[in-house]
Amino acid sequence: MLWFVHYEQVIGGVQNPTMTQASGTGTGKHSGKSGRRTSGIAAAAVGALSNQLGAASGSLAFPVIGPAGVVAVRQLVAAMILLPLVRPRIRSLTRTQWWPVLLLAVVFGTMNLTLYLAIDRIGLGLAVTLEFCGPLAVALLGSRTRNSAVCALIAGAGVIAITRPQPSTDYLGIGFGLIAACSWAAYILLNRTIGARIPGVQGTATATAVSAILFLPIGAWILITTRPDAFTLLCAVGAGVLASAVPFVADLTALRKIPASLFGTLMSLNPVLAALVGALLFKEGLGGIEWAGIALIVTANTIGLLLPSRTMSVTNRFNKS
Helix, strand or coil: CCCEEEEEHHHHHCCCCHHHHHCCCCCCCCCHHHHHHHHHHHHHHHHHHHHHHHHHHHHCHHHHHHHHHHHHHHHHHHHHHHHHHHHHHHHCCCCHHHHHHHHHHHHHHHHHHHHHHHHHHCCHHHHHHHHHHHHHHHHHHHHCCCCHHHHHHHHHHHHHHHCCCCCCCCCCHHHHHHCCCCCCHHHHHHHHHHHHCCCCCCCHHHHHHHHHHHHHHHHHHHHHCCCCHHHHHHHHHHHHHHHHHHHHHHHHHHHHHCCHHHHHHHHHHHHHHHHHHHHHHHHCCCHHHHHHHHHHHHHHHHHHHHHHCCHHHHHHHHHCC
16 A cells, blocks of 8 residues: 555656665665565565455456445445554644545545456456556656656557457456556545655555445445355455555565665566456466556556666756756
């Protein structure tokens, strides 16, 4: 969850000071730095894998309570975890602070719901890959360099490879995935506004709580009418824990130990991990063209992270003058 907020800052070259602590020179021993870097990479990998295992866990509950029921439980679990950890000062929020928080709550719920609807129809790997195009688009549009244009073309080719028309193409599922991508892009832009008005992640935590409240009636109605068994509830709760709590802690740990650019590059593995989890756990068969599309999107993201952005270039020229 934390990397949702900072992704655009990382790829766009605008890094939060708290994210760059690991990139300082420091005076510690080389072995200590190496161990710190290794543990940071491991934490980032654990967070990314946990995200996909959470989505997989939630999909096991789809046959009983559907994607909407899973999202309702997930939002509730996320709020129950985030609120005690962050302790946002909700009563002190002003009107100008509340409106982006409320919008973020709606976007957050829409993002998770459409992602799970997409997973239900086109599988974990393709759904996550399509959703990943949202933050990538925001970052590339914000960069506006030749490098970002090349990355956009590569990513576009990947999307075309995944969504190419076929007799068995599920256009509704693809549509849900693209809506999730747009929602993620809006999530990033709203978090930028909230970050300028509310300190820390208090705004995100508050929006999560509001989103949980919005889904509460839906979740209650679904649970009452379907009467799910213990396994179904466990899978839904597992989605909340694995896709919210574990990544939150893992991302915080990783961002304190490795540079933000490396963290963002590691997050590029999410579509690949999603495809692998889907193939191993659910026997989701992806053809060579689908795998090529995923690879193209991951490559576009990685190149965008590694190549200098317009923001960094301007800063360097200013420092030299």
